[in-house]
Amino acid sequence: MEEYLVRRIDQGDTKRMGETIRRTSSAGTQLSCFEDFPHELLDVAACDLWRHLPGPSLFSLPGRDKRPLFVTVLLHGNENTGWSAIQELLRQHQGRDLPRRLLVFVGNIDAAKADVRTLDNQTDYNRTWPGTRYPEAPEAELMRQIVDLVAAERPFASVDIHNNSGNNPHYGCVNHLGENYLHLARLFSRTVVFFTRPVGVQSAAMGAVCPAVTLECGVPGSRSATAHAAQFLDAALSLDHFPEHPVPAPDLDLLQTAIILRVPPDASFTYDGSDADFRFASNIDRLNFSELEAGTRLGTLGGNGDRRLAVIPGGEFDADADSYIDYVDGEIRLAQSAIPAMLTLDPRAVRLDCLGYLMHRIDRSGRRIAGS
Numbered sequence: 224m225e226e227y228l229v230r231r232i233d234q235g236d237t238k239r240m241g242e243t244i245r246r247t248s249s250a251g252t253q254l255s256c257f258e259d260f261p262h263e264l265l266d267v268a269a270c271d272l273w274r275h276l277p278g279p280s281l282f283s284l285p286g287r288d289k290r291p292l293f294v295t296v297l298l299h300g301n302e303n304t305g306w307s308a309i310q311e312l313l314r315q316h317q318g319r320d321l322p323r324r325l326l327v328f329v330g331n332i333d334a335a336k337a338d339v340r341t342l343d344n345q346t347d348y349n350r351t352w353p354g355t356r357y358p359e360a361p362e363a364e365l366m367r368q369i370v371d372l373v374a375a376e377r378p379f380a381s382v383d384i385h386n387n388s389g390n391n392p393h394y395g396c397v398n399h400l401g402e403n404y405l406h407l408a409r410l411f412s413r414t415v416v417f418f419t420r421p422v423g424v425q426s427a428a429m430g431a432v433c434p435a436v437t438l439e440c441g442v443p444g445s446r447s448a449t450a451h452a453a454q455f456l457d458a459a460l461s462l463d464h465f466p467e468h469p470v471p472a473p474d475l476d477l478l479q480t481a482i483i484l485r486v487p488p489d490a491s492f493t494y495d496g497s498d499a500d501f502r503f504a505s506n507i508d509r510l511n512f513s514e515l516e517a518g519t520r521l522g523t524l525g526g527n528g529d530r531r532l533a534v535i536p537g538g539e540f541d542a543d544a545d546s547y548i549d550y551v552d553g554e555i556r557l558a559q560s561a562i563p564a565m566l567t568l569d570p571r572a573v574r575l576d577c578l579g580y581l582m583h584r585i586d587r588s589g590r591r592i593a594g595s
């Protein structure tokens with residue numbers, strides 16, 4: 224760890240954010256707070272942050288407007304676009320004031336070191352925010368601290384930046400349908416996904432405090448994704464206030480998750496046609512964000528042909544889980560029209576999270592638009 228940072232922590236700044244430096248019950252979840260952003264970090268890759276920071280870290284950067292924009296990055300250690308975007312944004316603003324104060328939470332640097340989403344001995348940093356199913360986890364205590372700290376600063380808006388492993392466009396996710404949430408998401412993409420599950424995510428917790436969005440920036444490591452996320456952050460920092468008028472309907476593709484598709488933990492799967500309980504199409508991620516008709520084939524059944532996907536209601540629709548997937552003549556088919564997202568070819572993502580989601584178009588009141 225570098226000397227300059229150790230010194231800042233030990234000083235235990237007397238300002239409000241500085242007072243919160245304290246240990247929680249488990250190593251690796253101690254929050255460190257910084258009243259500035261060390262210039263040296265502008266050139267440190269996400270996987271090397273552990274050399275410079277003692278653990279999860281909250282940075283406060285001054286700006287002309289005192290109500291901060293809150294940004295979280297690296298809640299998932301192998302999703303580096305958020306960190307790169309912060310670096311790019313701060314490089315662009317070097318030597319001049321930010322238009323608005325910025326609070327940056329750099330999350331799971333231990334997982335970033337190992338280039339994984341979450342370490343085996345950790346609970347997912349984006350499933351442990353208030354509302355979580357794991358309130359006893361040390362990570363949940365960490366996230367509670369952060370929400371308390373940030374809420375006390377009356378944030379203007381909150382942004383959580385992620386990557387995913389499938390072939391997906393860039394899109395925003397919201398957990399509330401208020402116009403300011405949609406305005407915020409629209410600054411990033413016209414495609415906006417509304418979801419209520421999984422619970423314990425940053426944008427749901429922060430959405431109770433201020434307009435909040437999760438950015439999905441495609442696969443990690445893309446320079447254009449970094450540029451896009453940095454551009455969004457610049458626009459959000461520069462926004463003086465949210466527009467009075469609603470986001471015009473033609474400017475928004477609003478979708479809601481209906482169903483989460485999971486492979487049962489004891490079932491096998493492949494993408495190359497070799498035998499397994501589920502043999503998914505080798506290009507299944509190409510289906511993401513397209514409007515699929517009933518009958519679209521997702522793969523075939525292998526093994527004894529008797530395994531079934533776990534189909535879990537993922538939203539507030541009266542989604543009848545049994546009405547989504549058909550198994551006919553050994554084929555796995557959509558039983559009704561739907562728009563998939565996050566269908567992935569990454570077996571680890573399937574095991575840790577899910578195969579993907581099925582969505583429908585919704586209107587502003589959250590009602591499914593017929594036929595979508």
Ligand SMILES: [Zn+2]
Binds near residue numbers: 298349385386
């Ligand atoms: Zn993520």
